[in-house]
Amino acid sequence: MxxxxxxxxxxxxxxxxxxxxxxxxxxxxxxxxxxxxxxxxxxxxxxxxxxxxxxxxxxxxxxxxxxxxxxxxxxxxxxxxxxxxxxxxxxAGELGRLRLAFVSTVGFAQLPQWLRGFRESYPNVRVELTEATGDVQLQAFARGEIDAGFMLHATGFAPAGLARQLIAQEPLVIALAEQHPLATAPVLRLDAVLAEPLVIFPRRIVPSLYDAIFALYHAAGRSPQVAQEAIQMQTIVNLVSAGLGVAWVPESVRQFQRPGVVYRAVHRVKRAPALPGCETSLVWREEGRSPSLERFIGFVREQAGGRSDTV
The missing domain is CATH 1.10.10.10 (Winged helix-like DNA-binding domain superfamily/Winged helix DNA-binding domain)
Incomplete structure (x- = not known):
């Protein structure tokens, strides 16, 4: 009835x-x-x-x-x-749901502090977090499963088709096992680093950064000796600690204090190719932005120092 x-x-x-x-x-x-x-x-x-x-x-x-x-x-x-x-x-964006994806590197520094601050300012916005690599985030955007994501990419190479707010720029440093012969040097020479086996993420994860790293080797007349690939930065660092090779990682990964691993800057000599850097951006689709997402974008922009380089 x-x-x-x-x-x-x-x-x-x-x-x-x-x-x-x-x-x-x-x-x-x-x-x-x-x-x-x-x-x-x-x-x-x-x-x-x-x-x-x-x-x-x-x-x-x-x-x-x-x-x-x-x-x-x-x-x-x-x-x-x-x-x-x-x-x-x-x-007004003070009530609702925000589906947010993030790469692991942003979780080392900014993300915990920002989420705490955003939740204090907007307690009635439910934030749903998903840790996901860049390729997985792009798929989630295409399926309408996330509203925004923190992505890692090479300097100046944000994912196409998405609006973004740059939140961090940082150099790459070398992670190497504590017992590695190069570990005692406070700064590493580029030519010494390029001769070492490499632990790196698959290209599909961050194509722009993968290509920038490989371009560095090729510009120096080297071919990278890829010893192992891994998806997560934590896994890459763990493999480094096991002595499988060295890894180029964002400087923020230094905060991941894995026993048996040290991080070193690389010294670029004259006429050597420029060292690649990386950026982290908050990215989102322009169409269908919710008021809660608008609030979060504004909040992140303030936390990132009021940058106006949204593209």
Whole structure:
């Protein structure tokens, strides 16, 4: 049997009568006369096919069914009353959901602090976090599964087709095992580094950065000796600690204190090719931006130092 659609007005009349237990007083509160209220309660009982009130000439009392229903009705009315304010808050980006993806490197530094600050400023925005590499994020954008993402890329090579806010620029440093012969040098010579086996991420993960690293080797007349590939930076560093090779990593990875691994800057000599750097950007699709996403973009822009280089 198809359930009847019961108007909010009937629920409000039921709740008022349940509180007053007097048709006359309830009618006054509802700004109506008593006969229409009596008819409305009878209509509600017919729609529900239950008896809500026991009536005599001298008293009105809730039935057991009415008593069980009253808390739910009061909750319904309270939520209905809050809807206009919720709508205004949602339109202002102060209420809603934000689906955010991030690469592991941003999790070492900025992300925890920023999320804490954003949640303190906008406690009614539910942030759903997903750790994902750049290629996975692009797929998620295409399927409409995320609203924004923190991506790593080579300097000046942000993913095409997405708006972005640059949040960090940093050099690459070399991660190497603590017992490696080069580990004792405070700064490494480029030619020495290029001769070492390389642990690196697959090209599909960050194509621009992968190509920049390989271009460095080729410009120096070298061919990279890839010893092992791994997806996550933590895994790459762990493989370095096992002595499989050295790895070019963003400087922020220094904060990942893996025992048995040290990080060193690389010294570029004259006429040597330029060392690649990397950037982290907050990226999003321009179409269909939610108010909550607008708030988050503004928040991140402030935290990143008010940069105006959104593209």
């Amino acid at each position: 198809k359930e009847a659609q019961i108007e909010l007005r009937l629920w409000r009349q039921f709740a008022t009568l349940a509180e007053e237990l007097h048709f006359g007083r309830a009618a006054v509160r509802l700004h109506m006369t008593q006969p229409p209220l009596t008819q409305a309660i009878a209509q509600l009982e017919r729609l529900l096919d239950v008896r809500l009130f026991d009536r005599t000439k001298r008293s009105v009392q809730l039935t057991a069914t009415g008593q069980a229903l009253l808390p739910e009705v009061l909750d319904l009315l309270a939520r209905a009353q809050a809807l206009p304010e919720h709508a205004r808050a949602a339109a």
